Amino acid sequence: MISTDSKKVLIAGASIAGPTLAFWLAKYGFRVTVVERSVFLRLGGQNIDVNGPAKQIVQKMGIEAAIRAANTGEVGLQFIGQNNQVTAAFPKEGAVSGTQELEILRGDLVNILYDCTKQDVVYRFSDSITALEQHPDQVSVTFSSGKIETFQFVIAADGVRSSTRRLVFGAEPVFTYLGLYTAYLTIPRQKNDNNWWRWYTAVDRRILMLRPDNQGTMRASVAFLESDEAYEKLSSTEQKSVLKRKLAGAGWEADRIINAIDETQDVYFDKIGQIKAPRWSEGRVVMIGDAAYCPTPLTGKGTTLAMVGAYLLAGELASHERYQDAFVAYEQRMRPYVESVQQLPPGVPWLVYPKTGLGVSVLNTVAGIFASKPIQKLVGLFTSTKSEDESRKEGIELPEYA
Ligand SMILES: Cc1cc2nc3c(=O)[nH]c(=O)nc-3n(C[C@H](O)[C@H](O)[C@H](O)COP(=O)(O)OP(=O)(O)OC[C@H]3O[C@@H](n4cnc5c(N)ncnc54)[C@H](O)[C@@H]3O)c2cc1C
Structure with a gap:
């Protein structure tokens, strides 16, 4: 067990990975500071699910009830055809469904994690790490605010574009672009909206989705295949123009989304790529979450x-004498799981983004077959809803740390 005076830890990023780590480290007696670059918690984003090992973890943290209470109310997934008809429906309670039992807005989950840690953890907003100097017994950190402070460890949990990672690992981790751009935005709910997650595939390799939330609005997303055009570097106004151009003529609810784009501030537009880093730690700095192994929303x-x-990182730090051994144990447990999650099925994403109307029809027909009762029944024979079973099936077991 690492001694008490060596327990001052800095985490960069207050989203999902950072506060979850802060919770466990604080529980194990570490003194934790979380630095977040934004002025407030970033609460944007769409519906995400908490299942398998994540469900086991929130149960251990005592926040399952809060997550349940913030359920988005989504009832399942529907595929919408070119004539606006439902071509396949996967209800939440079916054997195969995109909608999980614990379905929550990303922002609500961030809020819950913040709420359950803010008593025991120091949160520092509007600040970030600008320089790190590693010494044999500590790390000296310079912040954008000008402050300089020392910590025993620094953990980069600052997302796919982690600047903390860049300071320590330079260009070493590889960002693999998957040929896909995605935009998320919140739009007004209309009378004819329902509580299904509606998935519409348009010609020219575009997908539009609408999902319900628990706030009286709808979460829209637009995804399209394209070579790397560096759209993520454009201004917000320029990004909105790109999105409107991409949506033009797509059919279904495209015009409604186009009309909403100018009205909303809440547009998150980025290219989709995986982070594959050959190592996750260097001296006293270690990475978790998207900073280390972003799998992309394609994997869910x-x-x-x-x-x-x-x-795992918190548990290993709590149970090893030397931090070096803890970092090795964390990586040994986690890396095979990350590699299996990052392994995309053949043809993804290309296969689900057809170019022609014929391709769209084939895709909707296949979805219809999978949604049919006999197939759902067959799959149901092989599925379990117990989170421990799901974790085992996914190839990760969570040790009980003391
Ligand atoms: C605004 C937003 C919306 C998202 N929407 C979706 C979505 O709809 N669907 C989906 O599947 N995934 C979404 N994601 C990604 C999703 O949150 C992650 O894939 C996943 O939850 C892993 O989280 P993470 O904590 O590792 O990283 P992230 O969730 O990316 O969080 C990183 C955090 O670090 C902060 N940060 C960045 N740089 C610094 C810095 N230099 N110093 C300090 N803090 C810094 C960011 O502001 C952010 O709070 C979104 C992420 C963000 C930030």
Whole structure:
């Protein structure tokens, strides 16, 4: 066990990975500061699910009830055809469904994690790390506020574009662009909206989605295949123009989303790529979450990896004498799981983004077959809803740390 005076820890990033790690480290007696670059918690984003190992972790943290109470109310996933008809429906309670039991807005989860840690953890907003100097017994950190402070460890939990990672690992981790751009935005709810997650595939390799939330609005997302055009570097106004251009002529609710784009501040637009880092620690600095192993929303596992990584790293730090051994143990437990999650099925994302109307029809027909009762029944025979079973099936077991 690492001695008490060596327990001053800095975490960069107050989203999912950072506060989950802060919770467990504080529980194990560490003195934790979380530095967040934004002025407030960033509460944007869409519906995410908490299942398998992530569900086990929130149960251990005592926040399952709060997550349940913030459920988005989504009832399942529907595929919408080119004539606006439902071509396939996967209800939440079915054997196969995109909608999980614990479905929550990303922002609500961030809030819950913040609420359950703010008593025991120091949060510092509007600040970030600008320089790190590693010494044999500590790390000296310079902040953008000008402050200089020393910590025993620094953990980068500052997301896919982590600048803390860049300071320590330079260009070493590899960002693999998957040829896909995605935008998320919140739009007004209309009378004809319902509580299904509606998935519409348009020609020319575009997908539009609408999902309900628990706040009386709708969460829209737009995704399209394109070579790397560096759209993420454009101003917000320029990004909105790109989005409107991409949506033009897509059909279904495209015009409604186009009309909403100018009215909302809440547009998150980025290219989708995975982070594959050959190592996750260097001296007294270690990475977790998207900073270390972003799997992309295509896997639906970004939140799960962030929470599992946080749980394991904290547990290993609490149970090893030397931090070097803890970092090695964390990576040994976590890396095979990360590699299996990052392994995308063949043809993803290309196969689900057809170019032609014929391709769209084939895709909707296949979805219809999977949604049919006989197939759902068959799959149901092989599925379990127990989170421990799901974790085991995913190839990760969570040790009980003392
Ligand atoms: C605004 C937002 C919206 C998102 N929406 C979705 C979504 O709809 N669907 C989805 O699947 N995933 C979404 N994600 C990504 C999702 O949160 C992650 O994939 C996953 O939960 C892993 O979380 P993380 O904590 O590792 O990283 P992130 O959630 O990316 O959080 C990183 C945090 O670090 C902060 N930060 C960045 N740089 C610094 C710095 N230099 N110093 C200090 N703090 C810094 C950021 O402000 C952010 O709070 C979103 C992320 C963000 C930030």
